[in-house]
Amino acid sequence: MSVLEIKDLHVAVKDKEILKGLNLTIDLDKTVALLGPNGNGKSTLLQTIMGNPNYTVTKGKIFFDGKDITSLEADERSKLGLFLGMQYPSEVPGVNNVDFLKASLNAHREKPISLFEFYKVLNKAYDKVHIPFEMSNRNLNEGFSGGEKKKNEILQMLIINPKLVLLDEIDSGLDVDAIQTVASVIKEEQANRGFLIVSHYARLYDLINVDRAIILVNGRIAKDGDKSLIQKIDQEGYEWLKKEGIEFEDERQMNSVSIGSCATKEALKGAK
Numbered sequence: 001m002s003v004l005e006i007k008d009l010h011v012a013v014k015d016k017e018i019l020k021g022l023n024l025t026i027d028l029d030k031t032v033a034l035l036g037p038n039g040n041g042k043s044t045l046l047q048t049i050m051g052n053p054n055y056t057v058t059k060g061k062i063f064f065d066g067k068d069i070t071s072l073e074a075d076e077r078s079k080l081g082l083f084l085g086m087q088y089p090s091e092v093p094g095v096n097n098v099d100f101l102k103a104s105l106n107a108h109r110e111k112p113i114s115l116f117e118f119y120k121v122l123n124k125a126y127d128k129v130h131i132p133f134e135m136s137n138r139n140l141n142e143g144f145s146g147g148e149k150k151k152n153e154i155l156q157m158l159i160i161n162p163k164l165v166l167l168d169e170i171d172s173g174l175d176v177d178a179i180q181t182v183a184s185v186i187k188e189e190q191a192n193r194g195f196l197i198v199s200h201y202a203r204l205y206d207l208i209n210v211d212r213a214i215i216l217v218n219g220r221i222a223k224d225g226d227k228s229l230i231q232k233i234d235q236e237g238y239e240w241l242k243k244e245g246i247e248f249e250d251e252r253q254m255n256s257v258s259i260g261s262c263a264t265k266e267a268l269k270g271a272k
């Protein structure tokens, strides 16, 4: 069976270790929900799987479909069938959306697609994600609203046709109707490919089929279970993990502690 296999993965960003010996195997025909408190390494994991050079693998290996991809460039991983819909899609001034989509599609084909066929594929994809076709002539993500950027990531997925889709908070910034649209595209595509989907909210997961839910805490997979984990987190948050002896840095608490106990507080006292 085709899998993504991650073995003892250690990843550093600017000398700070973020992933600390992460092990994970995902079947390429399943949908996996990835949750975890802010700042614990979810985006780092997805970016590392995709081969973003800003994330340094200091130890461990990643195998995709039986091939060691740990030192491959992002474009090589893309050609093998990996795709990342980013948490913060970049604006690329000067690069036309249609030209970008056509170049991306052709990079995944042996022979370039004919213009006629390309426009057929393009029209169908725009229709599915409910983006007005006029937007195809704009530059890639330039001036797009938050929701438009996210829908444009789904559009790229439909055109590139990957084996495993990594989606990083695809639902953030989407209005209620857009979440329904994106979820229905994902649901339709679940039969054709695997998904690893990061979201903080049960809403998106409720609209699609979820085979498995995992929680990433402090750079490792702390829990691996079924969809019921999503409901538990939605209702109770993450504090219960600490009662089970799973420690993590909570950015919200770190912020409040630093404001409460640091020099700022002393300075405020002094100013009274």
Ligand SMILES: Nc1ncnc2c1ncn2[C@@H]1O[C@H](COP(=O)(O)OP(=O)(O)OP(=O)(O)O)[C@@H](O)[C@H]1O
Pocket (backbone or CB within 6 Å): 013, 014, 018, 036, 037, 038, 039, 040, 041, 042, 043, 044, 045, 054, 087
């Ligand atoms: N380019 C960077 N420079 C410095 N620190 C970084 C960088 N990228 C990530 N980090 C740090 O790595 C840690 C993990 O970040 P990451 O984005 O993977 O978290 P996350 O689980 O996706 O969080 P969120 O739920 O808020 O999106 C954070 O402490 C973050 O500040």
Ligand SMILES: [Mg+2]
Pocket (backbone or CB within 6 Å): 042, 043, 044, 087, 168
């Ligand atoms: Mg993130």
